Amino acid sequence: MAEINHYAVKSPKAFVVKRARGLPNRTDRAVDLGHWVERNFNTVEDRSIAAMAPATAAVRARLTALPGLAALQEATLDWHRAEAARQIATPERHAFCSQLVLAGGSRALPPDRAAAMYALYPRGAGEALSRWPPVPRSCPSR
Structure with missing residues (x-):
């Protein structure tokens, strides 16, 4: 190995x-x-x-x-x-x-911020997260 x-x-x-x-x-x-x-x-x-x-x-x-x-x-x-x-x-x-x-x-990103970014990703688009970070509709505040 x-x-x-x-x-x-x-x-x-x-x-x-x-x-x-x-x-x-x-x-x-x-x-x-x-x-x-x-x-x-x-x-x-x-x-x-x-x-x-x-x-x-x-x-x-x-x-x-x-x-x-x-x-x-x-x-x-x-x-x-x-x-x-x-x-x-x-x-x-x-x-x-x-x-x-x-x-x-x-x-x-801290886990809570990563989760917030992930939550912004549109669902049902039929594609996986192929690129990080996704383009958010609006960014969560710090």
């Missing part, structure tokens, strides 16, 4: 690059501020993998010692940094990156 941690939201700059690229398996879905807010939860710190750090470092050292691999990795990182800089140099994407920074981190 393996535990895989996939971070859909790494940083505002990386997200701007992701937005320009689009989603690989959902071309109909916008990569927008809502996409960021729905995934930017940094509320749980899990250091259980820390015990594997020495073994991971050893494997990484063996991999980067393979001919050409370290150079390829550095080229990839250089491309990503340059692409982020190129994207953010445009007014529209600079504004978007600024919005990401202003949005900050997301946090889970």
Whole structure:
């Protein structure tokens, strides 16, 4: 068994690059501020993998010692940094990156607030909650 941690939201700059690229398996879905807010939860710190750090470092050292691999990795990182800089140099994407920074981190709603939001969802529409948060008719007060 393996535990895989996939971070859909790494940083505002990386997200701007992701937005320009689009989603690989959902071309109909916008990569927008809502996409960021729905995934930017940094509320749980899990250091259980820390015990594997020495073994991971050893494997990484063996991999980067393979001919050409370290150079390829550095080229990839250089491309990503340059692409982020190129994207953010445009007014529209600079504004978007600024919005990401202003949005900050997301946090889970308290159970009573989540229940209030769920109660606003129209019943009988024949579709499941496929997107959170649903667009409310009116938002409950805090």
